[in-house]
Amino acid sequence: MAVDTAPAPAATGRRAKAARDQDAWRRRVPLLPALVFAVIVTQLPFLLTLWYSLQSWNLVRPGSREFVGLSNYIYVFSDSQFRGAALNTILITGLCVLVAMALGIGLALLLDRQFVGRGVARTLLITPFLVMPVAGALLWKTTMFDPVFGIVNFVLGPFGAGETDWVSQYPVTAVVAALVWQWTPFMMLLVLAGLQAQSRDVLEAAQVDGATSWRTFASITLPHLRRYMLGVLLGTIYVVNTFDQIDMITQGGPGTASSNLPFYIYQRAFLGFDIGQAAAMGVVVVAGTIIVATLTLRLIFTSFTVEES
Amino acid sequence: MATQTEQRTTGAAPAPTGTGPRPPARQASGGRPGRVSGALLTTLTWVIALAFFFPVFWMVLTAFKQEVDAYTETPKLPRP
Numbered sequence: 001m002a003v004d005t006a007p008a009p010a011a012t013g014r015r016a017k018a019a020r021d022q023d024a025w026r027r028r029v030p031l032l033p034a035l036v037f038a039v040i041v042t043q044l045p046f047l048l049t050l051w052y053s054l055q056s057w058n059l060v061r062p063g064s065r066e067f068v069g070l071s072n073y074i075y076v077f078s079d080s081q082f083r084g085a086a087l088n089t090i091l092i093t094g095l096c097v098l099v100a101m102a103l104g105i106g107l108a109l110l111l112d113r114q115f116v117g118r119g120v121a122r123t124l125l126i127t128p129f130l131v132m133p134v135a136g137a138l139l140w141k142t143t144m145f146d147p148v149f150g151i152v153n154f155v156l157g158p159f160g161a162g163e164t165d166w167v168s169q170y171p172v173t174a175v176v177a178a179l180v181w182q183w184t185p186f187m188m189l190l191v192l193a194g195l196q197a198q199s200r201d202v203l204e205a206a207q208v209d210g211a212t213s214w215r216t217f218a219s220i221t222l223p224h225l226r227r228y229m230l231g232v233l234l235g236t237i238y239v240v241n242t243f244d245q246i247d248m249i250t251q252g253g254p255g256t257a258s259s260n261l262p263f264y265i266y267q268r269a270f271l272g273f274d275i276g277q278a279a280a281m282g283v284v285v286v287a288g289t290i291i292v293a294t295l296t297l298r299l300i301f302t303s304f305t306v307e308e309s
Numbered sequence: 310m311a312t313q314t315e316q317r318t319t320g321a322a323p324a325p326t327g328t329g330p331r332p333p334a335r336q337a338s339g340g341r342p343g344r345v346s347g348a349l350l351t352t353l354t355w356v357i358a359l360a361f362f363f364p365v366f367w368m369v370l371t372a373f374k375q376e377v378d379a380y381t382e383t384p385k386l387p388r389p
Contacts, residue, residue, distance in 0.1 A: 107357065115351040124362040131365060139364050142380075143371065149380050151367065181364070 046286070052279035059273035072280035082281060084256055085264040086288075092172060092260055093239045096179040097232055103180065104187025105225070109217075111188070112195045122192075129185035137248035140178040141167060145249075171250045171258035178245050183238075187231050194228035195221070226300075233296045240289055261285050 053072055057065040076082055111122055128136065144152050147165035156164070167174045198221065206216045243262045246252055252259025252267070259267070261281070269278035371379050373387040 107354075110350060110354040110357070113347075113350065113354075115347075115354065117355070121354055121358040124358040127362055127365050131368075135368070136364075139368050143367055144364060148382060151384060154384055181361070184361070 049279045049282055052275055053283050055276045057274075057276040059275060068276070072276050073284070075277060076280050076284055081256055082261075082264065085259050085261050088172065088258060089240060089260040089262075092176055092179065092242065092258075093236055095172075095176045096183060096239050097235045099176070099180045100183040100235060101187045101191075101229075101232055103184045104189075104191050104231070107184065107188045108191035108195055111192055125188060126185045128181050129183070129189075131182070133182060133242075133244035134248060136182050137178055137245040140174070140181070140245075141249045145174050167250055168254055171254060175242075175245050175249055175258055178249060179239060179242060182245075183235055187235060190228050190231035191225060194225045198224050230300055233293060233300065236296070237289065237293055240285075 054067060054069060055065055056068040056072070107125060111118065111125065115121075131139070142149075144150050145166040147153060147163070147167075150166070152166065153161075153164060164170075202220055203216060206220055211219070241262055242260060243266065246258060246260055246263040247266075250258045252263045256264075262285075265278050265281045265285070268274050268281065272278075370387060374385070375388060378385045378388065
């Protein structure tokens with residue numbers, strides 16, 4: 001297209017631009033229904049939430065709905081429980097994503113080899129990701145972490161650790177364990193794809209040059225895998241929104257020891273019936289997630305361009 | 310010639326996760342530890358894979374149990 005317009009004289013330039021616009025719109029129009037649908041489904045609820053967040057609106061007190069400006073936000077930022085939930089969210093998300101990524105890299109390296117029954121082993125390792133989060137969480141709470149009937153205590157019993165009530169003594173650890181179990185396969189899949197996209201020539205060249213396998217891994221494979229760290233971003237966005245595991249395993253408890261932001265918002269909205277405050281919290285969380293995601297994306301894309309140059 | 314055998318031995322046990330390279334001088338004895346560590350890695354992979362799959366396996370097993378046996382202090386296998 002640039003070739004077409006470049007030699008055109010200035011007089012016809014405007015007409016060419018109009019034609020180009022028309023052409024562009026002819027391509028865009030078939031996409032419009034999807035765009036309109038996406039806007040209706042995603043952006044309208046957000047605007048409505050913004051509107052709700054500016055109101056004092058408790059469902060338990062009918063007729064109490066009134067416009068209060070930003071006071072909900074002031075309340076949210078001075079709420080120590082909200083801050084605790086935010087810290088918990090950061091802790092749970094960070095631990096889960098980092099541990100899952102580390103395990104994922106290790107497992108992907110193991111699965112990248114040629115060995116007996118590789119396909120079966122891969123399928124077995126991917127399975128946790130295919131289990132529904134609620135079912136997985138229930139599974140961990142009842143059959144694994146249960147203080148009396150749990151498998152974890154049954155296995156640890158001979159080593160003298162059979163009396164631990166994991167869920168109430170280490171609530172965050174229990175939630176993170178279930179989350180890591182669920183998310184490791186996801187990270188593993190991404191890293192495995194990255195490993196298989198690695199060119200064999202480079203590895204062979206390193207071997208010929210006499211590089212140790214650790215050196216090869218640290219200097220060639222890890223830099224190559226950097227762009228697959230996109231999994232960290234995706235995982236972070238998903239895990240920040242974790243609700244199932246918290247609700248099923250600990251109910252945010254004991255007290256508020258393991259409640260994260262989605263769970264706290266749920267409590268405010270559907271157990272406290274405070275729509276205004278819950279909406280304000282939702283807006284704050286979305287803003288925070290967008291900021292973190294943008295920073296991470298920029299970081300990842302910067303590393304892309306560094307690698308390419 | 311030497312490079313060819315080198316390639317073949319490494320082809321049998323791909324090195325990226327292996328324990329280390331072997332100096333070409335001790336090539337004959339070098340193939341041995343490679344195979345052993347390969348078997349070790351394979352075993353490790355299988356153990357981890359089964360461990361990861363175990364909760365799901367247990368869930369499936371519980372589905373076939375009588376209600377009394379589903380939740381016991383010492384885990385039971387389903388009765389036929």
